[in-house]
Amino acid sequence: MTAETGTLPAGATPAVEVDPERRRRRRKILLLLLLLGSLAILLGIAIWYLLFRQPIPLPIVPPPAVPAYSTSIYGAADPAGVAVSPAGDRIYVAETAGDKVVRMFDSGGNELGILAPPADTGSEHVPVYLALQPTTGDVYVSDRPRGAVYVYDRDGAFRSEFRPALAIEGWQPLGLAFDAAGNLYVTDLSGPAEVHKFDSTGKLLLSFGGDQSMSFPNGVAVDADGRVYVTDSNNGRLLVFGTDGTLVAKIGRGAGAGNLGLPRGVAIDGQGRAFIVDSSGQGVLVYAALEADQAQPEHLGFFGGHGIANGQFAFPMGVAVDAHGRVYVADTANGRIQVWSY
Amino acid sequence: MRRLALLIAGGALWLILAAAPALADGGPHVMTVNNGSLGINADSCAGCHRAHTAQGPFLINAADETALCLTCHGAVAAGATTDVASGIQYQLAARGGTPLLGALRSGGFVQAAIDSGNPARVLVSNNLASSDDQWAKVRVRTDISGGVDPAPVTSAHLNLADNGLSAPTVAWGHGPIGLGLNGPGPTVSMACASCHNPHGNGQYRILVPIPDPEATSGTFTPAAADAVVADSPADNPDAAESDTKNYTVIQTRGTPGTLSTYLLYADDVSDAGYGPATGDYWHVRVPWNTASTPTTGADAPNGIPANRVGGFFAFNDQMTAWCSACHTRYASAAGDTPSGDELFAYRHETVGNRACTTCHVAHGSNARMEGTFSSSQPFPNGDVPAYDIGGATGDSRLLKVDNRGTCQLCHDPTGTVANGTYTGPIPAPGVP
Numbered sequence: 001m002t003a004e005t006g007t008l009p010a011g012a013t014p015a016v017e018v019d020p021e022r023r024r025r026r027r028k029i030l031l032l033l034l035l036l037g038s039l040a041i042l043l044g045i046a047i048w049y050l051l052f053r054q055p056i057p058l059p060i061v062p063p064p065a066v067p068a069y070s071t072s073i074y075g076a077a078d079p080a081g082v083a084v085s086p087a088g089d090r091i092y093v094a095e096t097a098g099d100k101v102v103r104m105f106d107s108g109g110n111e112l113g114i115l116a117p118p119a120d121t122g123s124e125h126v127p128v129y130l131a132l133q134p135t136t137g138d139v140y141v142s143d144r145p146r147g148a149v150y151v152y153d154r155d156g157a158f159r160s161e162f163r164p165a166l167a168i169e170g171w172q173p174l175g176l177a178f179d180a181a182g183n184l185y186v187t188d189l190s191g192p193a194e195v196h197k198f199d200s201t202g203k204l205l206l207s208f209g210g211d212q213s214m215s216f217p218n219g220v221a222v223d224a225d226g227r228v229y230v231t232d233s234n235n236g237r238l239l240v241f242g243t244d245g246t247l248v249a250k251i252g253r254g255a256g257a258g259n260l261g262l263p264r265g266v267a268i269d270g271q272g273r274a275f276i277v278d279s280s281g282q283g284v285l286v287y288a289a290l291e292a293d294q295a296q297p298e299h300l301g302f303f304g305g306h307g308i309a310n311g312q313f314a315f316p317m318g319v320a321v322d323a324h325g326r327v328y329v330a331d332t333a334n335g336r337i338q339v340w341s342y
Numbered sequence: 343m344r345r346l347a348l349l350i351a352g353g354a355l356w357l358i359l360a361a362a363p364a365l366a367d368g369g370p371h372v373m374t375v376n377n378g379s380l381g382i383n384a385d386s387c388a389g390c391h392r393a394h395t396a397q398g399p400f401l402i403n404a405a406d407e408t409a410l411c412l413t414c415h416g417a418v419a420a421g422a423t424t425d426v427a428s429g430i431q432y433q434l435a436a437r438g439g440t441p442l443l444g445a446l447r448s449g450g451f452v453q454a455a456i457d458s459g460n461p462a463r464v465l466v467s468n469n470l471a472s473s474d475d476q477w478a479k480v481r482v483r484t485d486i487s488g489g490v491d492p493a494p495v496t497s498a499h500l501n502l503a504d505n506g507l508s509a510p511t512v513a514w515g516h517g518p519i520g521l522g523l524n525g526p527g528p529t530v531s532m533a534c535a536s537c538h539n540p541h542g543n544g545q546y547r548i549l550v551p552i553p554d555p556e557a558t559s560g561t562f563t564p565a566a567a568d569a570v571v572a573d574s575p576a577d578n579p580d581a582a583e584s585d586t587k588n589y590t591v592i593q594t595r596g597t598p599g600t601l602s603t604y605l606l607y608a609d610d611v612s613d614a615g616y617g618p619a620t621g622d623y624w625h626v627r628v629p630w631n632t633a634s635t636p637t638t639g640a641d642a643p644n645g646i647p648a649n650r651v652g653g654f655f656a657f658n659d660q661m662t663a664w665c666s667a668c669h670t671r672y673a674s675a676a677g678d679t680p681s682g683d684e685l686f687a688y689r690h691e692t693v694g695n696r697a698c699t700t701c702h703v704a705h706g707s708n709a710r711m712e713g714t715f716s717s718s719q720p721f722p723n724g725d726v727p728a729y730d731i732g733g734a735t736g737d738s739r740l741l742k743v744d745n746r747g748t749c750q751l752c753h754d755p756t757g758t759v760a761n762g763t764y765t766g767p768i769p770a771p772g773v774p
Contacts, residue, residue, distance in 0.1 A: 126419075234370075317418070
């Protein structure tokens with residue numbers, strides 16, 4: 001057949017004509033088989049995944065060793081001690097210049113009121129360190145010239161003066177802390193410096209540290225295991241005492257990383273990390289939770305440095321932590337409370 | 343038995359020697375520790391210095407020397423018994439009562455507890471003749487409860503943010519006689535170590551032998567020789583308890599003739615049951631008494647009895663010599679003799695019991711200068727700083743009494759007051 005004529009050439013056999021309908025059917029069957037095969041494979045994969053599935057590995061970001069600067073609270077002159085409610089909604093700051101009162105702020109840094117002892121306690125007061133009673137929220141404040149611990153309710157109303165049930169001669173309370181059970185720990189500068197543990201009635205339960213020749217112990221904090229951390233300030237040491245008052249660990253003075261210069265405030269967060277303010281070192285040292293067999297907690301890092309910029313300190317003193325991982329540091333000579341957070 | 347006795351005696355001697363450092367100046371200011379004579383292994387160096395990462399001169403670990411000192415000696419007194427901000431002294435050991443031992447004789451840089459408005463005197467001979475036997479007393483300022491009650495200072499040797507002062511930082515009178523009207527003194531930068539040796543040196547109140555502030559304009563020439571101010575004696579009868587000595591605390595009267603009851607030492611004062619406000623800032627005669635003979639029953643403020651070498655007059659002369667290392671042209675042997683200096687032509691004499699520290703405190707004064715003449719009295723360079731500190735309007739020049747009442751503690755220029763007349767609060771006999 002030629003294109004011109006449309007006829008077969010002589011002697012050629014005509015091609016077999018395929019039924020188009022049959023060809024379409026065959027194509028449909030093939031397509032169906034392919035779909036079924038795919039479905040079977042997908043089903044198999046799904047069954048395999050469901051039977052043997054593994055979590056997808058994600059990149060692990062290590063938690064930061066030290067917190068980052070967040071904000072500052074102004075309004076207290078030369079703040080020394082600081083205490084904060086677990087929620088972080090009440091921040092109490094001991095002001096050691098100006099009016100020399102305790103100022104109460106909300107989490108936004110707005111002043112809510114002041115805490116001051118009544119007039120009949122004398123005119124010369126210097127509030128220094130603070131601690132919050134864990135069950136009542138009462139605020140305990142040490143007063144250096146009066147040698148007193150004053151107690152206020154959480155809203156700042158004066159309640160009473162805390163006195164040991166049996167008077168301690170020359171009682172010069174300074175650092176304050178509570179354990180979870182509500183026992184009060186006080187560093188006492190009188191005589192050989194000691195730490196006293198009182199129950200809620202003022203009964204003396206234990207005195208310890210007198211054999212360590214402590215010099216002006218400033219800060220005290222209690223960890224979840226009941227161990228007591230004390231900054232032996234003028235000796236440049238942190239001493240950790242067990243529940244029976246025996247020394248179980250310590251950090252010494254020195255210029256190396258993790259060593260202390262003039263430690264003042266100390267606080268322990270929910271993870272057992274210890275934050276120690278080094279006043280002459282112009283910052284805060286962070287240590288990991290103390291393991292049972294450790295003679296010295298592991299040093300995690302340092303934050304601060306001398307200066308007036310955000311994140312820098314000028315002779316800081318007190319420190320407190322809330323339940324959200326925020327760290328509050330009294331930046332004394334800069335007249336502010338710095339808030340750091342993880 | 344002899345061996346045992348020797349052993350006990352040796353042990354006692356060892357205990358005394360071992361205790362020696364603790365009986366010295368205390369804190370990081372122990373001379374024998376810092377000079378290495380007790381062993382070259384001092385830990386205290388690391389408290390304030392860094393060998394390679396120091397932030398300030400002298401390798402101190404702070405950019406601000408004064409702020410470093412105030413870390414311990416500030417209003418919190420978190421690391422020392424001496425609070426030079428508020429001008430108060432704390433007890434070192436358990437003694438009962440409040441932790442306050444008394445007021446600092448030098449006052450504080452932010453507050454001082456001088457009862458500047460209520461001094462006392464008894465005239466002995468009007469001071470019109472040659473005698474100067476006036477007995478004066480400036481008490482410790484107290485509140486209604488009898489406790490020490492510091493008030494904001496109206497002059498201080500340091501202008502600090504906390505005291506709000508802005509006096510010209512001039513070393514008034516420094517330099518030789520003859521500098522004239524243009525030479526009231528160079529301006530200087532002061533810090534604690536301009537006057538004190540933080541390492542201890544055996545001097546009274548660890549004063550440096552040669553004060554040497556840094557000149558910021560003009561010329562400051564350090565003294566050529568040491569100004570020695572003898573410290574209290576080492577053989578104090580109560581040496582075992584006298585680790586705080588009496589540098590900084592009030593001095594009170596005891597029993598004349600019995601050293602240990604002269605209450606020369608901090609612990610003596612406390613042991614005797616005197617309250618923290620029973621002090622005297624004046625010290626024309628120390629302790630307060632009415633003895634007519636200056637050397638009888640009068641001890642120097644550094645605790646050295648008058649009849650010993652380096653006693654009362656020698657001590658006052660030493661203090662005047664020390665202050666004059668900076669305020670050179672203020673030193674005067676006779677008030678009625680012209681000096682030859684055009685500006686400081688006549689000067690109140692500064693000899694005997696007219697020492698610099700008779701009228702002035704070293705750190706700061708809360709005396710109020712509100713009178714017409716006192717509030718506007720210019721400095722030698724003509725400046726008249728005015729303050730609004732608790733109602734006070736003038737610079738108190740570190741004086742201990744309001745306005746110029748200081749003059750009247752010794753002088754009755756009218757000659758109308760009978761000898762033996764008390765003015766002001768009358769102390770009961772034997773009570774400081």
